[in-house]
Structure formats: C-alpha cells, structure tokens
Amino acid sequence: MKIYWFKAQAPRRVVALAKHLGIEAEYIWLDVAKGALQAPHYASLNPNLKAPTLVDGELVLWESSAIMAHLCVQAGSDMWPVSNPSEQVEMLKWLGWNESHWSPVVGNFYFEYVIKPMFGMGTPNVDKLEAKRGEFEKYASILEAHMDGREFVACNRLTIADFSLASMACYWREAHMPLEQFPNVVQWLDGLNKLDAWADPWPK
Ligand SMILES: N[C@@H](CCC(=O)N[C@@H](CS)C(=O)NCC(=O)O)C(=O)O
Structure with a gap:
C-alpha cells in the first residue's frame, strides 16, 4: 500500500x-x-x-x-462503522458538515496563519479574518453545543470524523481561531492530542 x-x-x-x-x-x-x-x-x-x-x-x-x-x-477498525448503517448515516452527517461548513470557516484562519508562512506567501490578512469571524462563530457554536457532554464527534467513540473535523482546527492557537469561547470544542481538540499518532502524525 x-x-x-x-x-x-x-x-x-x-x-x-x-x-x-x-x-x-x-x-x-x-x-x-x-x-x-x-x-x-x-x-x-x-x-x-x-x-x-x-x-x-x-x-x-x-x-x-x-x-x-x-x-x-x-x-478491521470501528473508526469507520463498517457494519452499522445508522452509525454510517451519523458519520456521513458530520463528514458532510465538515466539508461544507466547518472546513471552509476554519480554513480561512489555517490558510492565513499556517499555509501562508509555510509557503512564503506573505503576512496574514487580519481584516479578511475579522470579516469572517461571524461565520466562524456560527459553526463553532453548533459544534460547541454538540460536544457538550461528548468526548468524540460521532458514535460515542473515536472515529474518522474526529480526524476530519480536527485536521485544521487542531492548529487553532497558532492560527488565531477565536475558539476560547467554545470550551467543549477546545477540550475535544486538546483531548485528541493525547493520541500519539495524532500529536505526531508525520512519517519519518
Ligand atoms: N477533499 C480533499 C482535499 C485535498 C486537498 O485539498 N489537499 C490539499 C492539501 S490539504 C492539496 O493537495 N493542495 C495542493 C494544491 O491545492 O495545490 C481530501 O479530503 O482529500
């Protein structure tokens, strides 16, 4: 492979x-x-x-x-619910929400503060991010409410939905994403960092 x-x-x-x-x-x-x-x-x-x-x-x-x-x-991992149709539906909901709503709003910050410096593309456009703040907060509020009392995004266990939703949001501190007001989201993201493979993912 x-x-x-x-x-x-x-x-x-x-x-x-x-x-x-x-x-x-x-x-x-x-x-x-x-x-x-x-x-x-x-x-x-x-x-x-x-x-x-x-x-x-x-x-x-x-x-x-x-x-x-x-x-x-x-x-043979249940991080994708291969034999449970209702869990598959739940997963598709969050994977779809991520691609359509969450990724675009976190992506604005990720691009300005992570991608631009990585590829020498100039300084972050702070005005653009300020203009996008309301949209970010709209979707962060939805995730915040969902994560109340939950450790993981879907199926009450670690799934690929966690890795999908966290792949840009995990850079929230360095990317200046305004997540301080969303403690459930922060707790979830920080919790994922306890997984060695998530905290240190890159092949040597
Ligand atoms: N929806 C695709 C996104 C793939 C994608 O956009 N990859 C980016 C890196 S995060 C890329 O290869 N960008 C290179 C480019 O746009 O030139 C997936 O989940 O695999």
Missing part, C-alpha cells in the same frame, strides 16, 4: 490514521514546491492534483474520507 502525502491538513488525517491503526504502508512524500502534484505519474493517479492519494493493489483512491474508510476496513 502506498500513501502519497505532504505536510498539510488533508494528508494529516490519513497518515495519522494509518499510524494510529498500525498499518504498514510505503509513504511517498510529494515535493510540492518542485511540482510533484503536477508530475505526470501523480496526475494520472489523482487528476485533482491534490494530496492525499492511496494506492492499494489495483485500487487508486483520492479524497481523505474515502481513504480513511478504506484503511479502517482493511484494519
């Missing part, structure tokens, strides 16, 4: 999960600055020119949620 990655939030979900599940894989680092995403062989695997991508035998898979589900199936 091959996993193509570089240090960014969507690959983080996948490499952290593979490490957490103890899956043996060949990790292929993409030198993005040198055009690795556009290289013909990689483009033939992932026409989106994004990471991560997984190759497992004949299977070529992109989209981190699908890759994570595949890893769980392979490892």
Whole structure:
C-alpha cells in the first residue's frame, strides 16, 4: 500500500490514521514546491492534483474520507462503522458538515496563519479574518453545543470524523481561531492530542 502525502491538513488525517491503526504502508512524500502534484505519474493517479492519494493493489483512491474508510476496513477498525448503517448515516452527517461548513470557516484562519508562512506567501490578512469571524462563530457554536457532554464527534467513540473535523482546527492557537469561547470544542481538540499518532502524525 502506498500513501502519497505532504505536510498539510488533508494528508494529516490519513497518515495519522494509518499510524494510529498500525498499518504498514510505503509513504511517498510529494515535493510540492518542485511540482510533484503536477508530475505526470501523480496526475494520472489523482487528476485533482491534490494530496492525499492511496494506492492499494489495483485500487487508486483520492479524497481523505474515502481513504480513511478504506484503511479502517482493511484494519478491521470501528473508526469507520463498517457494519452499522445508522452509525454510517451519523458519520456521513458530520463528514458532510465538515466539508461544507466547518472546513471552509476554519480554513480561512489555517490558510492565513499556517499555509501562508509555510509557503512564503506573505503576512496574514487580519481584516479578511475579522470579516469572517461571524461565520466562524456560527459553526463553532453548533459544534460547541454538540460536544457538550461528548468526548468524540460521532458514535460515542473515536472515529474518522474526529480526524476530519480536527485536521485544521487542531492548529487553532497558532492560527488565531477565536475558539476560547467554545470550551467543549477546545477540550475535544486538546483531548485528541493525547493520541500519539495524532500529536505526531508525520512519517519519518
Ligand atoms: N477533499 C480533499 C482535499 C485535498 C486537498 O485539498 N489537499 C490539499 C492539501 S490539504 C492539496 O493537495 N493542495 C495542493 C494544491 O491545492 O495545490 C481530501 O479530503 O482529500
């Protein structure tokens, strides 16, 4: 099994999960600055020119949620509820909410304070983030209410939904996301950091 990655939030979900599940894989680092995403062989695997991508035998898979589900199936892990339809519905709700609502609002902060410095793209646009604050708070409030009395996002246990929703939000302090007023969200994010594979996800 091959996993193509570089240090960014969507690959983080996948490499952290593979490490957490103890899956043996060949990790292929993409030198993005040198055009690795556009290289013909990689483009033939992932026409989106994004990471991560997984190759497992004949299977070529992109989209981190699908890759994570595949890893769980392979490892026999209930972090994807392979045999429980109502839990699958619950998972799809949160994975969909993440892609449509949560990722875009946390992504504004992640881009300005994590991606821009990483790729030398200039200073954070603080005015833009101030304008996006209301939208951020709207969705953070929804997650805050949901996480009241819960340790994990879905199915009352650690699932791939946690890794998906946390992949940018876990940078909240350095990315200046206004999460102090959302203690349940902070507690959940800080709790995930107790997992070795989440706290230190990158292949050596
Ligand atoms: N929805 C995709 C997102 C993939 C994606 O956007 N990956 C980013 C890194 S987080 C990427 O490869 N960006 C490179 C680029 O846009 O040039 C997934 O979950 O796998």
